[in-house]
Amino acid sequence: MKNIIYTALLSMFISLSSCSWLDVNSKSEVSIEDMFSTREGYYTTLSGIYISMGGENLYGNNLCLYALEPLTQQYTVSDTETDRTKWAQFQYSTDEGEELISNIWSTMYNTIVNCNVVIEQLQKDDMPTFEPGVTNILLAEALGLRAYMYFDLIRMYNDSYKVNPNSANVPYKTDFGFSIGKKITTTELLQELMADLTKARKLLQDNDPIFTGKSFNDKYVSYDRTQRMNYYAVTALMARIEMFRENYKEAYLLADEIIQSEKFRFIKQDEIIETDIYGKELKVDRIFMPEMIFGLYTETVLTASKETYEGLTQDFVKSDACYEESDVRRNWLYTNPSANNKINLIRYQRSKLTEDASKYGPSVVPMLKLSEMYLIAAEATLKDKSTGGDAISLINKIKKERITTELSDNASEEKIQTEITHEYICDFKGEGQLFYYYKRNNMTSIDDGRYNGNSVIMKSENYKLPLPKYEQDFGYGNSN
Template structure:
């Protein structure tokens, strides 16, 4: 399989005795050597993306795995497997291993990002390629914001109800000291500050190479710097803007959320894909990660012995609102978006073997449709909101729908169910709006604690959590 990434010659792990991190020791001399050359920064940044693409994080549990179990996306033959209240009990025998691992690995990556950012300025003189300093630092700042925001969405309270709760710490310095938990609104301010700085750095420096070579010949004959290609698999300028839209909506600032969502749409860098053979809808990808040997992982986990499938047609039809919208929506169509078999119904979204080099091994983290949904939530009236929803629906082969203020959120929720299957975003939608129940939810009445991941035991014992 053709690899789009530069092979990471040295994935960086740095030392700390803090309980925030789980890293291997590396001497300051070795660090200085790594960052004494421009290629060292490229290797370090690539290593960060590789660590994000582990099965414990975005290659599985923060996409189609744990988060989509919580979103009630699957129904194995044993109905009790996921339709169980213990999945919404933190901690429990179902959830504790996930929440402990996610916390440790996310902060480990943040430590690597912080070290990279430290050396970006300390060793700025080693950057000899035009715009490399701005691009690498901009990507790193965007990634730091992205990782902290997902930590807040998982471990934080329902923000709208309790914006001053202290659930995570925003780490900006690589050191050995634990840091006191900060109020969620303070964390949001830090996220936005990093994204704004990243936006400045990437403006007029990001090459915005979102082209998708369709065959190996095209890829092999790319003449420009390959490090700057496939920007949809990096924290690019428009990924930063899209994330700002996501964060501002989370914080309740609809004016700025709409502003940034419009900037992404109006950039004309992305467009809806009508080609049903393009399972990833490639030109709609704003930000994604590359997962090595993803085809083997998918074959195992979505195959006959996997755990990520739907066993009854009714379960799937409810999820995609077939009673109202029918089956013309290609997001549910057999042989296009799902495989229907006697042993279960599985998504085709991740069957990417023999696809274009630019789309193999792809897990989408932000896609174009979300920007339309942001605008639908922020629109001044239901009629305008319906226009944004219908732009996506029509691109998916579904008839337009009308909205009233009473039905607006319900229709947006249905679109999240259809659009982000296997991508981990639905649970965050339910949490952000404080849903007390949702489709196939096994809990009689969801409350804040059913949405809020717990800290690892060691963090409560030794961290600054009081």
């Protein structure tokens, strides 16, 4: 990790080179004092963190499509891509696999270091003058984004929590100095993340327009709050983490708060594809934007999807059998006659023609969304009856909105859990979340992608990406 931190400090992360405060073309460094001498420096730096997260190495490709989706077994991979085929079989130690692992790790930590810079600067006394409440929003966003990334590092590089809550492959670094970071267990790191998120939630509860209804003149805060780490996004992330560490009642209460807020809603069928009388598409929303608690804006995903999931020779969805004919999520799939009727994932597909731009909403990757809150609440209720929730009603709400067959009122607990898994398979195509669901439950067999009763046997080690070789050489990689 030492080399990563050096890189981060010298360049303040190369993907931010489009930002006005960064000069990577000279040997000189931009001082932190200069960088944060104006309000613009804070806005630019925090915006740059979102840009980094939306890049190819993270949520613009690898963590929503290229790296994590094949591990769910829901896709075929071209036989000509030997390394990628092995990756989909959990053989991570190919040349391409090692490069992929290293890119995710290094980019994530570089972006975390930039969060650390912003967090420290936002807590200093000698800051530029902001409109009251704005610095609290900025600080909360930085804390929330850092926690989001750390949690995904845990979910990728540490053992399953059920197997080993003391796994310690993810160094915890909260500064931007040359130290490597603290060796810390999953249990300990989750406690740190929840403390940060609790602080962020309080700051946003008092200031975030999406929660308070306040209006600001500040240009940054006036941006669409569902595309920022907002109050409900922090709450949703806390629900996700509490579910992960098996605090079911707490997870339920957090998820239920979002459900009861009615700030987000399920998309209606006629909002997904709107056509004229001749069948020409006028409006398209395959992302299901009304459901987004936090959608990360990134145009990178459009190219990534086109190159790997929408073509004639790349990754194809194995089967559409998990979806009923009436399921609105079928709009995410396209049976391609030019590819021998193989099924493309077209969730992110859009026309590049200038005249078609008005058909689409913002280009975002789902990071936290309403259906997950229903599934968390349902699963938490199933595993802890003291929540007082109704798992069947919660699942049936999703099924009703997706226009699929609902569970019977007397469904068994086994059937309820099976349907929760079914909904994760159906509802998270192209998001990278299904693999994490399997890992959280340490499932020993998973659907093979054809939804016909066949499964793939899973070993615990399949659920953990190995650390980059330079990290192992430096002394990490021992989970105990």
